[in-house]
Amino acid sequence: DAGVIQSPRHEVTEMGQEVTLRCKPISGHDYLFWYRQTMMRGLELLIYFNNNVPIDDSGMPEDRFSAKMPNASFSTLKIQPSEPRDSAVYFCASSPWGNTEAFFGQGTRLTVV
Amino acid sequence: GENVEQHPSTLSVQEGDSAVIKCTYSDSASNYFPWYKQELGKRPQLIIDIRSNVGEKKDQRIAVTLNKTAKHFSLHITETQPEDSAVYFCAATSPSNDYKLSFGAGTTVTVRA
Numbered sequence: 302d303a304g305v306i307q308s309p310r311h312e313v314t315e316m317g318q319e320v321t322l323r324c325k326p327i328s329g330h331d332y333l334f335w336y337r338q339t340m341m342r343g344l345e346l347l348i349y350f351n352n353n354v355p356i357d358d359s360g361m362p363e364d365r366f367s368a369k370m371p372n373a374s375f376s377t378l379k380i381q382p383s384e385p386r387d388s389a390v391y392f393c394a395s396s397p398w399g400n401t402e403a404f405f406g407q408g409t410r411l412t413v414v
Numbered sequence: 415g416e417n418v419e420q421h422p423s424t425l426s427v428q429e430g431d432s433a434v435i436k437c438t439y440s441d442s443a444s445n446y447f448p449w450y451k452q453e454l455g456k457r458p459q460l461i462i463d464i465r466s467n468v469g470e471k472k473d474q475r476i477a478v479t480l481n482k483t484a485k486h487f488s489l490h491i492t493e494t495q496p497e498d499s500a501v502y503f504c505a506a507t508s509p510s511n512d513y514k515l516s517f518g519a520g521t522t523v524t525v526r527a
Binding site: 332334343344346349351356357392394396398399400401402403405406407408 | 457511513
């Protein structure tokens with residue numbers, strides 16, 4: 302398996318534009334996590350899914366953020382409209398079940414200007 | 415929900431010395447405690463983990479100890495080397511919150527040559 306695949310690796314967008322980040326988890330993994338990493342706030346859990354169902358989205362900063370997992374092999378994190386303070390590295394991770402190793406993708410570095 | 419606190423936030427050690435990072439958790443039902451290492455510009459990766467049925471686990475120069483009564487666990491790195499310089503994150507997961515994987519604030523370890 303190629304591991305968790307995220308796209309794009311880098312994204313530069315203008316304030317107000319819609320941004321969509323994509324993630325392909327490892328095949329057979331039941332859990333999928335979305336994280337945001339900044340110097341100030343560290344590694345924040347935004348939302349996670351179990352068997353494609355959102356379990357906890359309490360980390361989503363505001364209504365501008367939304368996430369979906371239409372099937373077991375694909376998830377998206379959307380920001381609409383984007384703001385400069387959304388600039389961060391966004392990681393997706395998956396794990397085969399709850400209390401075991403989570404494998405991270407390479408991340409998407411988002412810059413909103 | 416689970417709350418994980420991590421100390422110290424930064425740690426500078428002389429090459430060859432030991433480094434210790436401590437974490438506390440709040441949910442007594444937590445039963446899985448992973449540690450991740452993140453090198454600069456890279457993704458977090460699991461380095462060691464421990465489950466609640468053991469008190470200590472060792473893998474070469476890395477060890478983790480768990481005190482369930484006090485609800486704290488620690489990462490020990492012996493004979494530190496320059497390649498140990500990184501950010502280390504702890505986490506704790508619990509069946510009571512569907513294994514939500516939230517991380518501590520992280521510890522930046524710098525090994526001085």
